[in-house]
Amino acid sequence: MNLFQSIFRGGESRGRYPESLIDAAIERAVDGTDARLRLLPGYRKRLRVPVIHAIDQVVALVDAIPAPLVAGRREHGEDPRLSAVFSSAADMLRIFGRDPALTAFLTTQERVAAERVTCVLLAERVERNILGMDLVGDQVRRDVPQVAVSFTGHRLVDPRVDDAEMRRALQRRAFDHLLALALNRIAEVRVEREDLIRQRDLLRRKHAALERGGWTFEEAQGAPPDPAALMAELDAITAQLAVLGTDEGVLRAHLGILADALAESERQFWAEELALSLDAMNIRRDAGDPSARRIVLKELHNARGRRLVMLPLIITPGEIPPREDFVAAAERYLYSHGS
Template identity: 55%
Template sequence: MMFFRSLFHDGGDAPGRYPKSQIEAAIERAVDGTDSRLRLLSGYRKRLLEPVVTALDHAVALVDELPEPLIAARERYHEEPKLSAVFASAEFMLEQFGRDRVLRNFLAGPGRYATQVTTLLRAERIEKHVLGRDLVDGQMRRDVPQVAVNFAGHHLVDPSADELETRRLLKQRAFDQVVTLALARIASAQVERVDLARQRDLLRRKLDALERGDLSFQPPQAGFHDRRSLVAELERITHQLHRLGTEDKVLQVHLEMVAEVLMDAGRQLWSRDISLHLDAMNIERHPRDPSGHRIILRELHTAQGRPAILLLLKLTPSDLPPPEDFLTAAERYLR
């Protein structure tokens, strides 16, 4: 984390303008987060230089695009449509903050004297088709198709007493997320390689048996009625294995995978604004319906995984309810 603190400090996060020592540290972080054996390859730093800078630039832009933090306080709940959409009530909002493990750990440690905290809220947007009450041609009907929008899985990340520090932490998180996606690609290739190797070995045994004229009471294998089809399938699998890297080339293939994912950071991790027209019950309304209010939320997407709503918040620790003891938490769970 220290290299990000110095990397993203006092304007040092302008795109492409990073100290050489910090870029090297970012390269090593990418290697540690994917396959540390890449250090056995000569020239791995040179190969990853441009992709890492590209991923850093993308992480900076992604976080800099986040709007100014909302004041998440009881008295602001009804004034801020985003808060009233994402949380069912002001009490629920503060209860969620009070129970959040990351925030509680921060307030019990480095943030114990903080009078204000900046943090990022992540929540999942869930749309559900329901039948509800509505006016249709001047008459109230109970079976009108509607879309209800709910938000679940609220949790806070990277709390800090300083907004700039929170944004630095989020930039590190964005970079690390792209590195994690590179690791996922390597892991997927390894699973595919093992499966293909198993299929290849099985086909070789079948081909050997066929060429020996092996007699058996077993029925012919489905899809393989002759030597030609067996050889064709074996060649196809061998080609796929070669693409994934033979044993002596696998590290080079992994290096290329990491470089490609980092270079493609903009399509691996991105955010976009979504526009919703919601009424007081979080029912989606037509833009011209006066009962709905337009809100714009930032939604984060990854090449793998589900999208999440992002809200940068400022909250006051003294507004939070006291932490629950074990007995109170158990009673709430059993209700």
């Protein structure tokens, strides 16, 4: 199975899945964690109900995502969600122009006929206690305790030509994120025997490789990997695990961890509504304050304590400023100062 292809085809209705999807999801769960689980008799039966439960959770989570918001220069000044998440329209468009996922998508054949791109923005919400100025009655007071809200680490995931394709990609990412969480739990199991320590280290390497391949909602470190090279690395890890042999007790423990993670998927990965009352400077206000804007966002959470604000967007590539060529800029600088 190619771990970078989706098992979802679109149009999945919660609780009504073709057997082909369930079978593919079971095999993906095994490939995404410990492929040696296939050596255990009955592994498919053990995983069937947990996998269906996880698919239910993934479909419900993606279905609940609101319609994408048009994110352009004009819309930034009109929609409080955009003005809260991005400091300015120019900053928003610069972030789009620098985003590696969007940049890569815009070079694909799929993009040629598309005038707009649909994707999901992820960002971290940061709240800080500050002392600021405020109007109390008719007097301006200094050093008033306030809570300032900001958003950092903006990045785009799963850019596609339309909303349906984007949601299909998000379903795959959400299901894979559950598998990555399960694999992380498997790799954290305490072991003492030397051969088991080697297995654990290989599973940790596999988890890191899958994260680099975009299997989670976490930000990938470094340049995006070449899919062929990443698959070769994963195949090599699988081969090394096979050489180390199989301890049935260990594999049954791994199978149990995977099944439990999928069966309790709503406690592993979920989305919550985030309602904020912010003024124009992103300072928290009481809901009844005349300066307050009510902003409702979705925030993703996982069992490891990570949280990310999620905002689906429609982007017009023609509005994005051209990406600066830093090499050419450096050459121009050197030339101008050398003459």
